[in-house]
Amino acid sequence: MQKTVKKLDNNVIKALTIVCEQAKQAVPGFEWITHTASYDRFPGSLAVICVFDTQASIEQAQAQQLDVYLRRQIQGQLLKVGIKLKDARHHVRYDSEQACEAQNNGNWQQRLKLH
Template sequence: MTKTEKRLDKVIRVALTQACELAKEHVHEFSWLTHTADLKKLPQSLKVSCYCKELPITAEQTQLISSLIIKELSAKDLAINVKAISFLKE
């Protein structure tokens, strides 16, 4: 991994950690999230998996979590398609 890729990975992790903490504050059922990405093929390779204690969660909760993720990544000049965010039961 190059230095640039390491920096980019850190930026992604920091943004997603912030989104995760905010989601935990607002959605009781939300537990944690993780991501996968090919750093050479961003943003199209970025995928985020959100884990919840119970599924299904409401459409409003799904929208809130997705918007938090999109907002935090956008603040770091990273784009993610809402279709790249999935919700799973832990």
């Protein structure tokens, strides 16, 4: 990994770690956050995946507009480290441990290739 790519990735991780810690307190059912990116097409290729315990928790968060809260937090923290997303709705996705277990036998590496 080139130095500039490593620095970008570290900045993404730093921003998402802050969001993760806040979301664990504020969003019921939220468990963790991860990302994928193709850095030759960055930031357009950035995908942020917010992982919940169950699909029902995702639906409840969306009903309470906590998905909007998460997107705003992600966008704000990324902006603080110099990464501007045109439209966070295209970059932020929601998934669940329940779905990964059912569809990918709990293999997140395999599942994230689909995002």
